[in-house]
Amino acid sequence: ETGVTQSPTHLIKTRGQQVTLRCSSQSGHNTVSWYQQALGQGPQFIFQYYREEENGRGNFPPRFSGLQFPNYSSELNVNALELDDSALYLCASSSGTGGSPDGGYTFGSGTRLTVV
Amino acid sequence: GENVEQHPSTLSVQEGDSAVIKCTYSDSASNYFPWYKQELGKGPQLIIDIRSNVGEKKDQRIAVTLNKTAKHFSLHITETQPEDSAVYFCAASWSDYKLSFGAGTTVTVRA
Numbered sequence: 001e002t003g004v005t006q007s008p009t010h011l012i013k014t015r016g017q018q019v020t021l022r023c024s025s026q027s028g029h030n031t032v033s034w035y036q037q038a039l040g041q042g043p044q045f046i047f048q049y050y051r052e053e054e055n056g057r058g059n060f061p062p063r064f065s066g067l068q069f070p071n072y073s074s075e076l077n078v079n080a081l082e083l084d085d086s087a088l089y090l091c092a093s094s095s096g097t098g099g100s101p102d103g104g105y106t107f108g109s110g111t112r113l114t115v116v
Numbered sequence: 117g118e119n120v121e122q123h124p125s126t127l128s129v130q131e132g133d134s135a136v137i138k139c140t141y142s143d144s145a146s147n148y149f150p151w152y153k154q155e156l157g158k159g160p161q162l163i164i165d166i167r168s169n170v171g172e173k174k175d176q177r178i179a180v181t182l183n184k185t186a187k188h189f190s191l192h193i194t195e196t197q198p199e200d201s202a203v204y205f206c207a208a209s210w211s212d213y214k215l216s217f218g219a220g221t222t223v224t225v226r227a
Contacts (some may be wrong), residue, residue, distance in 0.1 A: 004159075033214065042122075042205050042217030043160065085222035090159050104150055105215065107159035 002027055004093050004108035012114045013081050021076040023091030029054070032074040033105065034066060035090040043090055047088045050096075051073055076115075086115045118143040120208050122218025130226050135193040137221045139206035142187070146208040149182060149189045150215070154203045163204075164191070196225045 013019050017057035025032050031050045035043035045058035062080040072093070072112045078085060092105040119142040127134050141149075152160035166173045166180045166189065173180050177196075182189040192226035193200055203222050207215040 035215075040220075042120075042207075042219050043215075045214035045216070048213045058214060104162045104165055107152075107161070109157070109159045 004091055004106050004110050006089075006091050006108040008111060009109070010112045010114075012116060015083060015115055016082055017081050018077065018079045019081060019113060021089050021113070022076075023074045023076070023093075023108060025072045025074070025091075025093035026106045029093035029095050029106065030072050031096060032068055032072065033092045033094070034074070035092065035107075036060075037088040037090055037110070038042075039087070046076070052113045065076045081115045083115050086113060088112050118208055118210070118216035120206060120216050120218045122206050122221060124221060125219065126222045126224070128224045128226060129196050131196060131198060133196055135191075135196055135200070135223055135225075137191045137204055137206065137223075138188060139190070139208075139218050140186075140188040141207070141208040141216075143210060144184075144187065145210040148209045149180070150207050150209075151178075151180060151191050152205045152207065152217075154220075155204065160205060161175060193223075196223075198225050198227055201225045 007022045033048040034046040037043040045059040046060050048055045052068045065077045067075045069090045088110040092107045094105045122139045149166035153163045154160045164178050166182050177194045179192045203220045205220050206218045209215050
């Protein structure tokens with residue numbers, strides 16, 4: 001059984017650019033959630049995808065968008081990057097929707113994004 | 117929305133001693149309370165979780181207690197070992213789609 005894999009592991013972008021982060025969910029999981037973790041803080045929920053549709057969204061602007069593909073993998077896109085977007089972006093997969101899935105959420109190791 | 121507060125922010129214990137981390141939550145509808153361990157350069161790893169129909173849960177050296185009336189839950193690690201050194205996060209969720217995390221506790225186990 002494979003876990004959650006994210007790519008790339010590190011990325012440096014210039015303010016105003018666009019970035020795409022990728023996530024492959026754990027085998028058997030059909031839901032993907034994205035979180036932003038600033039340095040020294042807890043992860044903050046961005047959005048969740050289930051059956052290729054956005055299932056819920058946190059307090060993030062529309063320049064944060066995502067996709068889920070038929071194989072349950074997912075992308076996070078961020079447009080017009082700002083310095084404050086520098087953070088660790090975490091992908092978590094789970095089985096089914098809802099905040100308390102059986103088996104919990106499995107997190108990937110994240111993508112460290114630095115905006116300069 | 118749900119607000120989770122976590123204390124202490126840092127905790128240093130002698131190897132073999134116990135460590136306790138406490139969290140409070142604001143939304144009485146929350147019914148799922150996981151704890152995650154995050155090591156440097158890695159994503160959070162689920163170590164134990166508890167649901168609102170249970171007051172306590174144990175897994176070897178780790179235990180979690182939940183007091184729904186007071187809206188707080190705690191993580192207890194007994195017989196701490198150097199490999200327990202990490203950042204620990206509590207989280208809360210109800211029947212919606214997201215986890216609300218605490219700010220984290222950096223645990224250092226001194227040999």
